[in-house]
Amino acid sequence: MWASAVLLVLLGSFGANALDNGLARTPPMGWLAWERFRCNVNCTADPKNCVSEKLFMEMADRLVEDGYKDAGYEYVNIDDCWMAKQRDANNKLYADPERFPSGIKGLADYIHSKGLKLGIYTAYGNFTCQGYPASGMHLELDAQTFAEWGVDMLKMDGCKQMDRHTMKKGYPQMTKYLNATGRPILFSCSWPDYERGAGIPINYTLVAENCNIWRNYVDIQDSWQSVLSIIDYYAKEQDTLVPVAGPGNFNDPDMLIIGDFSLSVEQAKAQMAMWAILAAPLLMSNDLRTITPEYRDILLNKDVIAISQDNAGIMGKRVLQNDTIEVWTKQLDISTSFGDYASVILNRGVSGMPSNVSIVVREFGVHDLMGFWDIYDVFQDKMHYYVNVDDFYSVMVNPSGVAVLRFYPTRLQFAKTEP
Numbered sequence: 275m276w277a278s279a280v281l282l283v284l285l286g287s288f289g290a291n292a293l294d295n296g297l298a299r300t301p302p303m304g305w306l307a308w309e310r311f312r313c314n315v316n317c318t319a320d321p322k323n324c325v326s327e328k329l330f331m332e333m334a335d336r337l338v339e340d341g342y343k344d345a346g347y348e349y350v351n352i353d354d355c356w357m358a359k360q361r362d363a364n365n366k367l368y369a370d371p372e373r374f375p376s377g378i379k380g381l382a383d384y385i386h387s388k389g390l391k392l393g394i395y396t397a398y399g400n401f402t403c404q405g406y407p408a409s410g411m412h413l414e415l416d417a418q419t420f421a422e423w424g425v426d427m428l429k430m431d432g433c434k435q436m437d438r439h440t441m442k443k444g445y446p447q448m449t450k451y452l453n454a455t456g457r458p459i460l461f462s463c464s465w466p467d468y469e470r471g472a473g474i475p476i477n478y479t480l481v482a483e484n485c486n487i488w489r490n491y492v493d494i495q496d497s498w499q500s501v502l503s504i505i506d507y508y509a510k511e512q513d514t515l516v517p518v519a520g521p522g523n524f525n526d527p528d529m530l531i532i533g534d535f536s537l538s539v540e541q542a543k544a545q546m547a548m549w550a551i552l553a554a555p556l557l558m559s560n561d562l563r564t565i566t567p568e569y570r571d572i573l574l575n576k577d578v579i580a581i582s583q584d585n586a587g588i589m590g591k592r593v594l595q596n597d598t599i600e601v602w603t604k605q606l607d608i609s610t611s612f613g614d615y616a617s618v619i620l621n622r623g624v625s626g627m628p629s630n631v632s633i634v635v636r637e638f639g640v641h642d643l644m645g646f647w648d649i650y651d652v653f654q655d656k657m658h659y660y661v662n663v664d665d666f667y668s669v670m671v672n673p674s675g676v677a678v679l680r681f682y683p684t685r686l687q688f689a690k691t692e693p
């Protein structure tokens with residue numbers, strides 16, 4: 275009781291200043307083009323994979339027909355390179371007419387007809403990262419244009435903005451203009467990452483007042499090394515980043531690369547589990563038309579998604595570490611007086627054999643009332659009842675893989691019948 279009350283007060287006091295547009299109460303889920311499809315704009319050379327309305331429509335179809343929408347993935351997000359090379363006669367942005375013959379409005383109608391939401395991309399500064407027209411001098415007009423088209427989410431990048439000190443003013447201006455449209459538009463800001471890159475102190479209170487999600491660190495690439503380097507950054511900065519996360523506001527370690535070229539099945543499970551523990555947006559960047567079932571199953575794992583989408587919105591922390599094993603723990607469901615937890619044991623070892631990891635239950639950072647936990651191993655689908663907090667919990671964890679554990683306070687009937 276005491277612990278939950280204190281936590282609620284802490285979250286409440288931060289939440290009062292958070293961006294108030296009703297969105298991203300849990301980490302947003304969906305699909306985002308960038309990591310997998312980049313700025314591939316030559317539809318003559320590569321009609322199947324070029325950045326075009328057809329690509330987004332096909333991904334929307336897959337989201338609906340292959341179970342992703344039912345699992346919670348709802349945003350279909352365009353990234354860079356969708357625009358025509360100039361603004362129109364009224365200074366408005368418009369989509370490249372050859373690649374987006376229906377225009378963004380037409381694409382939004384299609385996406386909405388599937389029960390999904392559409393995200394779009396711009397940049398602060400005069401050009402996008404790939405040199406397309408961006409919103410620097412036209413924040414208000416562009417906010418209105420996006421709202422007219424029926425856009426539901428906006429990612430605002432920043433790479434061609436030379437003076438990054440102006441971002442503390444420019445991003446909040448965009449927040450105001452988005453709000454003034456009257457359309458709820460989830461705002462994804464790249465601002466803290468650019469400040470970090472330039473050595474400018476980041477004010478996360480200000481960021482959370484103006485953004486629903488925000489990038490903290492470099493772009494993910496298609497490699498396990500990239501995934502690990504991102505995890506390391508969040509561990510290093512966790513004392514700063516954990517307090518700013520909560521319903522409406524999430525740190526964004528960038529896209530899921532599950533089902534792309536590099537991650538093994540074990541590594542894919544590890545990314546999925548870590549992103550869930552971090553309360554990270556789950557934005558897949560992959561080809562849903564060709565993904566194989568073993569990767570699809572990881573993305574659709576209901577128990578891992580439940581950890582990600584827990585309504586308390588708490589970001590997990592690294593609680594234990596040695597050279598190869600890390601333990602990360604996230605508190606869940608603080609609305610109940612007991613509280614559940616989820617943990618990920620991440621094995622960074624490369625020794626070829628699974629590691630036998632043994633940890634005293636208390637050291638997972640789970641705070642008990644009863645002294646006993648029922649521990650569910652998500653990927654092994656196995657429940658271990660009535661584990662004493664002072665006992666060791668042992669599990670085999672594959673190299674560059676994870677064990678995902680969910681801790682439920684032992685219910686009294688188990689304490690009596692299954693000692």
Ligand SMILES: *[C@@H]1O[C@H](CO)[C@@H](O)[C@H](O)[C@H]1NC(C)=O
Nearest residue numbers: 294295452453456457458459
């Ligand atoms: C605009 O901001 C106000 C006050 O923070 C909030 O109540 C309202 O829901 C916001 N509207 C939109 C569309 O974001």
Ligand SMILES: *[C@@H]1O[C@H](CO)[C@@H](O)[C@H](O)[C@H]1NC(C)=O
Nearest residue numbers: 315316317318319320321324
């Ligand atoms: C697109 O690809 C085709 C076929 O490879 C090539 O002939 C054409 O020059 C390319 N167009 C552009 C604008 O690069």
Ligand SMILES: *[C@@H]1O[C@H](CO)[C@@H](O)[C@H](O)[C@H]1NC(C)=O
Nearest residue numbers: 399400410411434435436437
């Ligand atoms: C954007 O263009 C305007 C008008 O041409 C110019 O004043 C401004 O300095 C430019 N901003 C950047 C970041 O280049």
Ligand SMILES: *[C@@H]1O[C@H](CO)[C@@H](O)[C@H](O)[C@H]1NC(C)=O
Nearest residue numbers: 291476477478479480481483
């Ligand atoms: C950070 O932003 C908040 C909210 O706008 C503001 O009250 C506070 O003074 C800022 N902190 C610093 C160090 O500038």
Ligand SMILES: *[C@@H]1O[C@H](CO)[C@@H](O)[C@H](O)[C@H]1NC(C)=O
Nearest residue numbers: 596597598599630631632633
């Ligand atoms: C790291 O921790 C794990 C789990 O407690 C243990 O199995 C392993 O032996 C440890 N490795 C080292 C080098 O301490």
